[in-house]
Amino acid sequence: MKGKGLFITFEGPEGAGKTTVLSKLVKELEENGINVVSTREPGGIVISEKIRHIILNKEHTMMDPRTEALLYAAARRQHLVEKVIPALNENKIVLCDRFIDSSLAYQGFAREIGIEEVLQINEFAINGMMPDLTLYLDILPERGLERISKNKEREMNRLDLEHIEFHKKVYEGYQQVIKRFPERIHVIKADQPIDQVFEKVKAVLKPYLQRMV
Ligand SMILES: Nc1ncnc2c1ncn2[C@@H]1O[C@H](COP(=O)(O)OP(=O)(O)OP(=O)(O)O)[C@@H](O)[C@H]1O
Numbered sequence: 001m002k003g004k005g006l007f008i009t010f011e012g013p014e015g016a017g018k019t020t021v022l023s024k025l026v027k028e029l030e031e032n033g034i035n036v037v038s039t040r041e042p043g044g045i046v047i048s049e050k051i052r053h054i055i056l057n058k059e060h061t062m063m064d065p066r067t068e069a070l071l072y073a074a075a076r077r078q079h080l081v082e083k084v085i086p087a088l089n090e091n092k093i094v095l096c097d098r099f100i101d102s103s104l105a106y107q108g109f110a111r112e113i114g115i116e117e118v119l120q121i122n123e124f125a126i127n128g129m130m131p132d133l134t135l136y137l138d139i140l141p142e143r144g145l146e147r148i149s150k151n152k153e154r155e156m157n158r159l160d161l162e163h164i165e166f167h168k169k170v171y172e173g174y175q176q177v178i179k180r181f182p183e184r185i186h187v188i189k190a191d192q193p194i195d196q197v198f199e200k201v202k203a204v205l206k207p208y209l210q211r212m213v
């Protein structure tokens with residue numbers, strides 16, 4: 001059962017700016033006395049970070065797409081049970097960098113398992129815990145990849161290193177996912193200065209946050 005908290009997820013292709021926006025948001029909300037839980041997928045807790053390490057390891061090039069989809073779903077389940085659901089039950093706002101829509105776009109569409117098939121295995125994993133709101137940061141894959149390649153502190157993982165055609169399919173996959181969940185997913189143009197992206201994010205969030213207080 002979902003508590004009275006608010007579950008918000010951030011989605012988008014590589015380098016869209018999700019992590020950057022999230023950290024700005026956490027800072028601003030906390031400065032305004034609003035307590036939030038900021039987390040990420042895959043990861044956020046010990047078991048799921050270990051699964052992340054297995055999935056994203058550059059040496060694991062032989063990983064089967066269905067194994068990949070199941071590992072993401074397993075990491076998601078544990079993260080929900082250990083971190084997200086308890087926080088929502090304490091009426092907290094949970095901000096999560098990626099969630100089910102990444103699986104639908106990357107494994108469902110780009111890996112060609114099928115969006116509906118990947119949705120099914122994830123329905124088992126999440127057991128009804130869909131986000132209240134999802135912010136999709138929209139950027140073309142070439143632009144996002146250019147951004148992350150410029151960031152020398154960021155190590156490229158197995159998924160980052162996929163060929164450009166894969167990343168273009170991820171982008172196309174997201175367009176289908178947005179059409180599938182139009183009420184929940186809000187699209188924000190991310191190929192603009194970070195302050196403008198952040199203002200748009202805050203404008204979308206405002207009515208949801210007002211309902212919390
Ligand atoms: N609006 C922006 N304009 C220019 N550069 C940006 C913008 N947003 C983020 N960046 C830069 O782009 C890089 C990627 O940003 P970030 O890590 O936030 O993306 P991400 O969506 O979390 O990526 P990934 O999912 O691949 O981890 C960083 O170096 C960041 O400083």
Ligand SMILES: Cc1cn([C@H]2C[C@H](O)[C@@H](COP(=O)(O)O)O2)c(=O)[nH]c1=O
Nearest residue numbers: 041042072098099102103106107159160
């Ligand atoms: C949750 C989730 C993620 N992915 C992919 C997307 C990225 O390539 C990596 C995560 O790396 P990030 O730097 O933290 O964005 O994993 C995926 O393919 N499927 C998923 O469900």
